Amino acid sequence: MTAIRQPFLSASALDKSFVLHAQSGQQLDVMRGLELSLMPGECLVLAGRSGIGKSTLLKMVNGNYRVSAGRLTLHFDDGELELSDLPAQAWHVLRRDVIGYVSQFLRVVPRVSARQVVMEPLLSQGVAQDEACCRAEALLARLNLPKRLWDLAPGTFSGGEQQRVNIARGFIAEHPLLLLDEPTASLDSANRDVVVELIQEAKARGTAMLGIFHDEDVRERVADRQLPLEEHMLRAGDASTAVNDDTQELPR
């Protein structure tokens, strides 16, 4: 008997609008009726013009932006979890155990060393200090971050150095779902290759990935499928639904 494979993440009739209170309450319709499904072990690459809503979609999946309408669902073996109406406190657990997110830019916290930034997702899962430290150092070394930087806070690092810390932090906990927002944008080709390898390894252990890659070569190497957003939703502005206010990020 063939097992039916089910997606790990799905979106159905997903809408996203922003209400700009500081600008006469204007409404910006970004996404209408988006449909997608993402399988375990698959890397689905979001494609489409600048401003179409690629980063917005990742932020909705990560709970930074609210869903305006429609369904965004995680499918576990023992049931489904609807993300569009998840209470704020549930996001903390979800981000700790299920969703990894490599944002385009590292959120720098003063006085926290690069090593500590990378270890933190493991420590929050209860992994012992020594093991977390070893795994963080292994990833930083693999991403060619010079050892002399490991004890320094990343605030003064170059764009590419910060991005590598961010990537190490995103991959270290091996979450079942990884969101990647242009993780290779500031990297040289040797480090881009390392990221491609990390993505291939994550696929092999069944990680579902939703990614944005402007670099065509990287995109070709990691994408199992591409999802041109224009073709997977109705035109923004077609619908006139009531919307939530999302100009503010939700608490992380």
Ligand SMILES: Nc1ncnc2c1ncn2[C@@H]1O[C@H](COP(=O)(O)OP(=O)(O)OP(=O)(O)O)[C@@H](O)[C@H]1O
């Ligand atoms: N917090 C926000 N408040 C208001 N509008 C927003 C907000 N975040 C995104 N937008 C708007 O949503 C649209 C989609 O933005 P998004 O950043 O998702 O685009 P993108 O596809 O990732 O583009 P790029 O390829 O340039 O990164 C843009 O028009 C943007 O101005």
Ligand SMILES: [Mg+2]
């Ligand atoms: Mg973007």
